[in-house]
Amino acid sequence: xxxxxxxxxxxxxxxxxxxxxxxxxxxxxxxxxxxxxxxxxxxxxxxxxxxxxxxxxxxxxxxxxxxxxxxxxxxxxxxxxxxxxxxxxxxxxxxxxxxxxxxxxxxxxxxxxxxxxxxxxxxxxxxxxxxxxxxxxxxxxxxxxxxxxxxxxxxxxxxxxxxxxxxxxxxxxxxxxxxxxxxxxxxxxxxxxxxxxxxxxxxxxxxxxxxxxxxxxxxxxxxxxxxxxxxxxxxxxxxxxxxxxxxxxxxxxxxxxxxxxxxxxxxxxxxxxxxxxxxxxxxxxxxxxxxxxxxxxxxxxxxxxxxx
Amino acid sequence: xxxxxxxxxxxxxxxxxxxxxxxxxxxxxxxxxxxxxxxxxxxxxxxxxxxxxxxxxxxxxxxxxxxxxxxxxxxxxxxxxxxxxxxxxxxxxxxxxxxxxxxxxxxxxxxxxxxxxxxxxxxxxxxxxxxxxxxxxxxxxxxxxxxxxxxxxxxxxxxxxxxxxxxxxxxxxxxxxxxxxxxxxxxxxxxxxxxxxxxxxxxxxxxxxxxxxxxxxxxxxxxxxxxxxxxxxxxxxxxxxxxxxxxxxxxxxxxxxxxxx
Numbered sequence: 001x002x003x004x005x006x007x008x009x010x011x012x013x014x015x016x017x018x019x020x021x022x023x024x025x026x027x028x029x030x031x032x033x034x035x036x037x038x039x040x041x042x043x044x045x046x047x048x049x050x051x052x053x054x055x056x057x058x059x060x061x062x063x064x065x066x067x068x069x070x071x072x073x074x075x076x077x078x079x080x081x082x083x084x085x086x087x088x089x090x091x092x093x094x095x096x097x098x099x100x101x102x103x104x105x106x107x108x109x110x111x112x113x114x115x116x117x118x119x120x121x122x123x124x125x126x127x128x129x130x131x132x133x134x135x136x137x138x139x140x141x142x143x144x145x146x147x148x149x150x151x152x153x154x155x156x157x158x159x160x161x162x163x164x165x166x167x168x169x170x171x172x173x174x175x176x177x178x179x180x181x182x183x184x185x186x187x188x189x190x191x192x193x194x195x196x197x198x199x200x201x202x203x204x205x206x207x208x209x210x211x212x213x214x215x216x217x218x219x220x221x222x223x224x225x226x227x228x229x230x231x232x233x234x235x236x237x238x239x240x241x242x243x244x245x246x247x248x249x250x251x252x253x254x255x256x257x258x259x260x261x262x263x264x265x266x267x268x269x270x271x272x273x274x275x276x277x278x279x280x281x282x283x284x285x286x287x288x289x290x291x292x293x294x295x296x297x298x299x300x301x302x303x304x305x306x307x308x
Numbered sequence: 309x310x311x312x313x314x315x316x317x318x319x320x321x322x323x324x325x326x327x328x329x330x331x332x333x334x335x336x337x338x339x340x341x342x343x344x345x346x347x348x349x350x351x352x353x354x355x356x357x358x359x360x361x362x363x364x365x366x367x368x369x370x371x372x373x374x375x376x377x378x379x380x381x382x383x384x385x386x387x388x389x390x391x392x393x394x395x396x397x398x399x400x401x402x403x404x405x406x407x408x409x410x411x412x413x414x415x416x417x418x419x420x421x422x423x424x425x426x427x428x429x430x431x432x433x434x435x436x437x438x439x440x441x442x443x444x445x446x447x448x449x450x451x452x453x454x455x456x457x458x459x460x461x462x463x464x465x466x467x468x469x470x471x472x473x474x475x476x477x478x479x480x481x482x483x484x485x486x487x488x489x490x491x492x493x494x495x496x497x498x499x500x501x502x503x504x505x506x507x508x509x510x511x512x513x514x515x516x517x518x519x520x521x522x523x524x525x526x527x528x529x530x531x532x533x534x535x536x537x538x539x540x541x542x543x544x545x546x547x548x549x550x551x552x553x554x555x556x557x558x559x560x561x562x563x564x565x566x567x568x569x
Contacts, residue, residue, distance in 0.1 A: 006353035006495070010530035011537055015353040015495035051465065051496060063548050070556025075563070119394065231549050238545025242538050246548045247529075253552055257559040294392040300464065301385045302457045303395050 011245035012056045018251065020050065025064065025255025032065075032200075032256065033072050033263020034270070035219060035279045040065060041201055041286060043252070054304060056245050059237035062230045063249035068256040069227040075264035076220025083171035083217050086181055087224040090203065093185020094192070094229060101193025108194075121194055123290055129205045130283035136209075137277040172213040172221075184210055192229075200226050201283055208276065215272035219264075337518030338362050341504050344520065346493065347527040354495035357522060359504055362484040367508035367515045368412065368419055369475050369487045370432050373522075374503045375406035377440070384445075384454060399454060402442040406498060408434060408468045411489050413475035419509050427512035432505075434459050434468050466494050499526050 008015045024046055028039040040061050047057035076082050108118075163177035184206050192199030200222055207218040238244040267275060339361030346355060363369050379402050383395035410433060412419060419429040431439060438455050462468035469492075478486030491504070501523055508516040526534055537544045 006351065008348055008350055008352040008495075008530050010348075010526060010534040013496065013498045063552055066549055067552035067556035067559075070553050071560045074557065074560035119392075231553075234549050234552070235542070235545040238537065238548060239542040242541050244537070244545060244548055246533060246537070246544070246551070249548065249552065250555070253555055254559075257556055261559065261563045294394075296393070298385055298393055300457055300461045302399070302454065302461050303383045303385060305381045305383055305398070 007247065007251070009052075009056075009245045009248050011243065012052050012060070012248055014051055014053075016050065016052075016248070016251075021248065021251040022255040024050075025068075025252035026259040027255075028252075029068050029072075029256025029259025030263040030266070031259075031282065032068055032223070033075065033260035033265075034267040035204065035263075035275065035282070039068070039200075039256070042282075047248075052245075052248065053243075055241065055243045056248070059234070059241065059243035060245045060249045061252070062233040062237065063244050063246065064252035064256055065226060065230040066234055067249075067253035068260045069223045069230065071257040072223040072260040072264060073220065073227055075261055076223060079216070079220070079264070079268060080171070081216050081220030082224050083169055083213070083221045084224065086169050086172055086207075086211070086213070087221045089178055089181035090185035090188075090207075090221075091225050091228050093182040093187075094189035094199070094225065095232075097186030097189020097191075098193045098229070099189075100186070101190035104190065104194060118194060119290065119294060121191065123287055123294065125191065125202060126283050126287035126290065129202065130280045130287055132209075133205055133276050133280035134284065137273045137280060141273045141277070169213075172211070172217050174212050176211065180211060199229070201279075204279065215275050216268070219267060219275075337506050337508060337516050339504075339506055339518050339520060341520040341522060344522050346497075346522065346524045348497065348499065348524065348530055349528045350530060352495070352497075352530075354497075355493045357491045357493055357504065358488065359491065359506065359520075360486070360488045361506060361518070362486050363506070363508035364510065364515050365480045365483050365485045367510040368414055369477075369489065370416075370419065370429065370507045370509055371411045371475060371489045371491065372432060372503075372505040372507075373407065373409040373411075373491045373493065374505060375408070375498075376500055376502070377403045378406055380404055380458070382458075397445055400444040401455075401458060402444065403440045404437065404458070406467065406500075407494060407502065408437060408462075409471065409491055409493070410434060410469070411471045411474050411491060413473065413477065413487075415472050416470065419512065428507075428514045429509045429512050432507055432509075434463075434470055465496060467496060497524060499524050 005018050006015045007018055024043070028043045028046075031042065032039045040058075043061045043064075044054075044057050047061065048054050052060070073082060160176060160180060163179055165178045166175055167178055168175050188199045188202050188206055191202055203222050203225065204218055207213045207222065208215060213221070234244055270278070339359060342358045342360075343355075346357075357373065359371055379400055382399045382401065384397045384399050385393055386396040388394045388396070410416075416429070416433055430436060435456075437459075441455060443454055459468055471492075474491075475487055475489040478488070487506075501521055504520045504522055506518045507514045525531075536547075
């Protein structure tokens, strides 16, 4: 008698191949551990492609991110890469922004064409963030090779330096106003709610470029913040919509937790600029895929309601 | 013009229904379905339902495995500004079976007789589901093309299939011939009541018919989880979160204990 390779998922109402789900979880978990992103923007579309209903895919993915980000946060905490003070302030801002974003999306849906705006936001955000990170990382790598960067105080640095309630973020090695993480956390929360994702891939560049945090601390702190966002989403989705498939989440989790541990170690071996350029490439690939989906004629001119 | 078309469709539907019921009255079909109850356990990955029976010797068997009619809420895709494809109008399909597997020994085109389009045999095919389906769209959108797109979507999911060659025949006795069909039941199956319909087709019309109920139920771990998820959503959500947290911590500990750093 062979090992059963298929398992029935009662909430998704479908049978899945165990190895395929474990492999998918492992691959996305690896990226999560390296870059500090939850991986929702990759995992959910891949689950839908495997036949999981969109609403179940999105909610179950949030459930597995709880486990993966716990494992990832622990790994980064041991490496001294989690700035709890910064993470909690970003989280507070994110909760306020997320609540506001949900209201915005409700209004957009009533007006119609909300899906158009969501997709447009996706392409613009992914294109801008990915493009900027990519170019900046290449420039940074060239500078390191040729000359030491000249210290300069930009207009942006002077503005953030003049804000009230300046405080020291020891782990990140920066001094900032507490308003900065609160405001930026709120903006990311609004965008994440509109786009229906955890927001890790927006938060990471915000931490790097606007909060001036070192890349390795960014990854650990981002995972710490994503953990709380996804706990909230999992409980709300299970309660309101009954769309969390725990068996699917557990399978993904086994793969992704192992992947996240390996990713954290791999990330430590990579230079900050290398990490940035890899994440930028990943974001740009997803953007190109989304753009193609928007422009190419779909195989079927119908879609189930729900999901993102 | 539209009114005339609607009347014609209703008349055709009524005629189809009448022919089906009269066929049942004219002659039933002796049939057995094995199994007539499917349990979806943790390791369920699709199954096979075997239907055996006898039909009039000069006819061909068309066997359908059908889910109960349900409502489907969907979005129709369209181009915005003539450039990008988006989900636009909301559509509700009513009277659509979740699953439809149609089996025949011969190619369906050979069964339809002279009047291919209006024949009863044609109505048993996937396109025939259009007869009982309703499309509701608040914006006034929704047309026959939407139904064809729905069939395309369901075929892609493996829930709608037309199979030829999986019906086999035995020897003829007393003007009847034995038939047997193996129906592949999809792995993507929801609990509920399903129906196996057998129609004996002669000259494109139904000469005899029969039907049998197949009940599909969750069993074991899937039944327990579904009960918790749908009956106690908040508790299920909290448990799912706590288990995910503990699993993440446990994996983190395992890596530490192996001296990873």
